[in-house]
Amino acid sequence: MAYADDAEHEELHDPTSFWSRYIWSQDHKVIAVQYSLIAIGIGLVALVLSAMMRMQIGFPGSIDMDASEYYQAMTMHGMIMVIYLLTALFLGGFGNYLIPLMVGARDMVFPFVNMLSVWFYFVSVIVLVASFFVPGGPTGAGWTLYPPQAITAGTPGSEWGIILMLVSLIIFIVAATMGGLNYVTTVLQARTHGMTLFRMPLTVWGIFVATILALLAFPALFVSGVMMLLDQTIGTSFFMPDMLQFGIKTEHTGGSPILFQHLFWFFGHPEVYIVALPAFGLVSDLISVHARRSIFGYRMMVWAIVWIGGLSFIVWAHHMYVSGMNPYFGFFFAVTTLVIAVPTALKVYNWLLTLWRGNIHLTVPMLFSLAFIVTFLVGGLTGLFLGNVVVDIPLSDTYFVVAHFHMVMGVAPILVVFGAIYHWYPKVTGRMLHDGIGKLHFWITFLGTYLIYFPMHYLGIQGMPRRYYLSEDYQFIPQSAHSLNEFITVVAIVVGISQLLFIYNLIYSAFRGPPSGGNPWRACSLEWLTPDTPPKHGNWGPSLPVVHRWAYDYAVPGAELDYTPQTTPASEVPVHESDEDEVLPAN
Amino acid sequence: MFAENRSLPIPMPGYFARRSASAKTGLHLLMASITSMFLLFFISYILRSQVSDWQALSEPWQPLGQTNQLWLNSAFLLVASIALECVRRELRKPELGNSREFLWLAGFATSGFLIGQLTFWNYLTSRGYYATSNPANAFFYLLTGLHGLHLMGGMVAWLIANTRLQRERRDPSEKGLCLATLSVELCALYWHFLLLVWVLLFALLSSSPGTYAAIAEFCGFGG
Secondary structure, three states: OOOHHHHOOOOEOOOOOHHHHHHOOOOHHHHHHHHHHHHHHHHHHHHHHHHHHHHHHHOOOOOOOOHHHHHHHHHHHHHHHHHHHHHHHHHHHHHHHHHHHHHOOOOOOOHHHHHHHHHHHHHHHHHHHHHHHOOOOOOOOOOOOOOOHHHOOOOOOOOHHHHHHHHHHHHHHHHHHHHHHHHHHHHHHOOOEOOOHHHOOHHHHHHHHHHHHHHHHHHHHHHHHHHHHHHHHOOOOOOOOOOEEOOEEOOOOOOOHHHHHHHHHHHHHHHHHHHHHHHHHHHHHHHHHHOOOOOOOHHHHHHHHHHHHHHHHHOHHHHOHHHOOOHHHHHHHHHHHHHOHHHHHHHHHHHHHHHOOOOOOOOHHHHHHHHHHHHHHHHHHHHHHHHOHHHHHHHOOEHHHHHHHHHHHHHHHHHHHHHHHHHHHHHHHOEOOOHHHHHHHHHHHHHHHHHHHHHHHHHHHOOOEOOOOOOOOOOOOOHHHHHHHHHHHHHHHHHHHHHHHHHHHHHHHHHHOOEOOOOOOOOOOHHHHOOOOOOOOOOOOOOOOEOOOOOOOEOOOOOOOOEOOOOOOOOOOOOOOOHHHOOOOOO | OOOOOEOOOOOHHHHHHHHHHHHHHHHHHHHHHHHHHHHHHHHHHHHHOOOOOOOOOOOOOOHHHOOHHHHHHHHHHHHHHHHHHHHHHHOOOHHHOOHHHHHHHHHHHHHHHHHHHHHHHHHHHHOOOOOOOOHHHHHHHHHHHHHHHHHHHHHHHHHHHHHHHHHHHHOOOHHHHHHHHHHHHHHHHHHHHHHHHHHHHHHHHOOOHHHHHHHHHHHOOOO
């Protein structure tokens, strides 16, 4: 905070034209919106791809899609959702918008680099989309891009598609690194007066730790991507073993596909938490605000985030139990995987205890938050199944795995994304989203996703394999599984189409929504205390806010209001720092 | 095209301290990320070296059996790193001391390193050691190439530092001096880091197959 004194005199990059205000903007808020719009746009592409896949699975032959196209759709759907939608939206979207506002900064510390970050991200998306239009189409190797199959003839997109995918990922990593340097440095160096680390909202903690994970884990994807790119383009043999291709020996010798798997999952598992930790942070704030209750066990929540982040680097090989690894390794990774359930469970308990005796308002953000808790719980519990080697092996490559990861890192984070957008949209636009449409969107999405993914656990236990283009005429797949797949497909189409409600609400409310005022949810954290809504460039007017307390002073006994903003001095309302001075609800 | 800068009245030392701390934190994070990348490359190198098709470049009859060129390159990079440290110190002297000369020396020495590395690449290809001939060759080109690319990125920062220093000599100001000092400090830190990476890289690339096997055994994936 020593630097906050001088931040009031720092250089501002005031936009002077349309181009500098909306296109080449260095304002973190504009960059956040740019990130979000690009992410949502490419996310919709992935949603359409999933609908096409579901049509093929539920009603084979109903759409014009061959096996290659199915695998291409599957690959692009997975990669887009994990990297280009969720990662970009949580870090680039929410991180950019909320970090400076929540810590009381005027902007990110490196605004120019921040601007470069979003444009590199845009280029990475363009390169990715370009792969739909090259000879052979996009890669169909599955989102894990395992060699040798990913670059072997016969796999869809094994020539141009995979090259564009790898180039796109490398550009994305450059973008994520430039953004990540900003987010972490801003948290460490640009907090305002009185904003200690343990007064930061959990949203900031979640994004902060997730970004550190990204800075350390994305290099693994970079390393594997560069080596595979060289294997594909100039014929090196980092990963490519001696093999025959259509009966002819390739020029590759001795490469190690397992090395790729290790590198990929050394990135891939932290990636789960790069998505999950911001979701944990955001949902903690949503629950606290809409239950009018200080977050339970704040410090425990912070340490749980840090603990989970650290552990996420030593569990990667639980994705590789069927790769033939040494059983002792399997034992080690099973143990670390189960240990990670401890801090995760702590967080779930703390969310429940925050709700306990709270003044719960069933607003749209709260509905999404509650839905997140139960969805994440189901996804987390099935993770315990798959974390055990002996249970994982029979369930591997079945729909049980599809159900698990869609529940835990697909639906659960997306529910938080929706909740968070409904929550912070008024700050971004100055208008409220339509409540009725929001609730309709919520119920269709929540119930629909359960109807889609919950039955998949049963399909998996029945032995139904994932990734199959056509599952007819297999004796081990009963007719009931086909009926269930038809049902899932119908629901998936309904849920997919219902997302148009959300898009409509976003657009309609930006122009016609009721004005929100500065702090419609009566929240304590700094972003709601800006002098203008939406906040102007520089965020805080002539002087930065001064923080006197944590971000969760709800229902403080003796206080006039049921919330006490972070800027309220202790002389007006007593300070109750963190959970050590647990604040009881007023009633 | 970009927004104009609007500078408010700045109490320089405080502003400089803030900007300096942010820039150094950012650079430390970048170096952590780069360290993660090279560490993963190193582990991949060791693991891949245990496959039977690996032909180590460090055997006495192989190109890395004679490392004179690489030692010379290392000396260039060491000189660059020391020169940048000297610039940092010279900036504290009246009239900026010999900072300009040392900064140019750092630039020339770095260029010498990069040219030396390209010379060794040329030597390898002239003897038929192409990237596709053997995984050891491929790793050599890849690792030294990436290290060189990072150094070339650093040269952009060196150019900025040089520009700021020239400007400060022409038109001295407290702000100009602060910015030049910050640029030089960041360059020095980055060069020291890349020197350390190169030393480790050099040690790895020129080690014997027995060393690779021992490390692989220690890491649990020995052949």
